Amino acid sequence: LNKFKYVLADGAGRNLLSGKEFFELGVEETIGLALGKMEDDKERIVCYVIDTQQAKILFSTTAKDIFLTDFVHASWARISIDTLYDGLTDRSGRILRDIKASDGSSHRLTNIGNFGDGRAWYLSAGKYGYLNTDAQVVVPPIYELAADFQNGYAVVRQNGLFGLIDPQGKTVIPIQYDGVAAGENGLVRTKKGKGTAGRGGVVDLKNQVVIPHQYDLIYEWKNGVAKVRSANKFGLLDTKGKWILQPVVTCEDMGDFVQGVEPIYTGRT
Numbered sequence: 001l002n003k004f005k006y007v008l009a010d011g012a013g014r015n016l017l018s019g020k021e022f023f024e025l026g027v028e029e030t031i032g033l034a035l036g037k038m039e040d041d042k043e044r045i046v047c048y049v050i051d052t053q054q055a056k057i058l059f060s061t062t063a064k065d066i067f068l069t070d071f072v073h074a075s076w077a078r079i080s081i082d083t084l085y086d087g088l089t090d091r092s093g094r095i096l097r098d099i100k101a102s103d104g105s106s107h108r109l110t111n112i113g114n115f116g117d118g119r120a121w122y123l124s125a126g127k128y129g130y131l132n133t134d135a136q137v138v139v140p141p142i143y144e145l146a147a148d149f150q151n152g153y154a155v156v157r158q159n160g161l162f163g164l165i166d167p168q169g170k171t172v173i174p175i176q177y178d179g180v181a182a183g184e185n186g187l188v189r190t191k192k193g194k195g196t197a198g199r200g201g202v203v204d205l206k207n208q209v210v211i212p213h214q215y216d217l218i219y220e221w222k223n224g225v226a227k228v229r230s231a232n233k234f235g236l237l238d239t240k241g242k243w244i245l246q247p248v249v250t251c252e253d254m255g256d257f258v259q260g261v262e263p264i265y266t267g268r269t
Contacts, residue, residue: 008034008050016055020048027052028068033091035068047079049093059093073115074133084111088135101137117149117167128156130169139169150182164188173207181220185239189218189226200228202241210241222256 006025007015015021022036029052036048040062048060049068063079066089070077078085079095086109088096098106099122107124112131114120119130119138128146130139145157153164153172163175164183173180178198179191186205191198192213201213211218211228218237219227226237228247234254235247 006036008036008052008055010055017050017057020057022048026068028071031068031071033058033068033071035066049089049091058091061089061093061095063087063089070115073118074120074135076133076135078112078120086110086112088112096135099131099135099137101140103140105140107137107141113146114148117152119149119154119167121146121148121154130154130167138167139165147182151184153183153188155180155182172205173203184221187221187239187241189220202237204241211237215247225256227254 005021005023007021008017008025009015020036020038022038024037025034027034032051032053034050034052036050038046040046044062045064046060047063047066049058049066050056051058063081065080067078067085071091076088076090076096079087079089081087081097086097088109098108100106107129109122109124111123112120115133118133121128121130122141124141127141128143129137129141130146132138143156143158147155149167153166155162156165156175158175161175162177162180163171164173164180166172173188173190177190177192178194181189183205187210188203188205189200190203190213191200193199199213200215200218201209202211202218204210215228215230217229221239224239225244228235228237230247232250232252233247234249234251236244238244
């Protein structure tokens with residue numbers, strides 16, 4: 001663990017932190033912070049958060065890891081104390097392991113997701129909710145599963161079914177599908193039915209059907225095009241849910257469009 005030593009040094013190679021050496025040192029230049037890790041005399045990992053502009057240690061803690069990049073988006077950053085990301089810290093070193101909801105209830109953090117659209121999911125007592133960038137509960141832990149926010153929406157699961165919510169926790173796509181993908185261009189890929197028997201379709205953000213649920217798989221949009229598979233036939237959708245090509249091309253697989261060309265794998269050699 002201590003085979004290599006890293007230091008914060010100036011242009012002349014002088015150690016700027018009173019001789020401190022780390023077995024790991026990562027710098028987040030966009031926020032002027034660095035994270036150094038060393039072992040103490042009890043063989044515990046100690047994390048040091050460093051202001052690189054002032055060459056000053058802001059705080060240290062016996063944590064396994066701190067996700068400094070969170071400070072780009074939020075007032076708090078995820079910290080790993082016992083397992084996973086089970087706490088939050090601010091730039092002064094204040095640590096939160098429990099957060100309070102507006103109803104006064106307290107939630108012990110056992111894992112936290114990525115910040116996106118000003119929200120991050122958190123896991124507490126086996127259920128998922130969402131907090132904002134100030135570590136305030138926006139959505140209490142009521143879901144069986146929850147995904148990171150993307151493009152203004154997040155996929156959640158309740159009672160074995162999936163739906164879509166917005167950053168305020170309002171249900172946008174009812175929690176009634178066997179599969180849901182985060183909204184893309186105002187379109188949401190959804191699935192009805194379990195496993196391989198399930199059929200894919202597309203709905204808009206008002207849950208109105210754009211493409212009926214009768215296809216094996218609808219892929220995500222890439223370069224403005226989404227592939228659609230029906231048995232061994234492929235078709236193509238544009239970003240408005242309009243057919244570029246009905247599923248009539250028989251092949252094993254289709255690649256992605258690059259400069260108007262799409263490779264097709266026939267399975268024959």
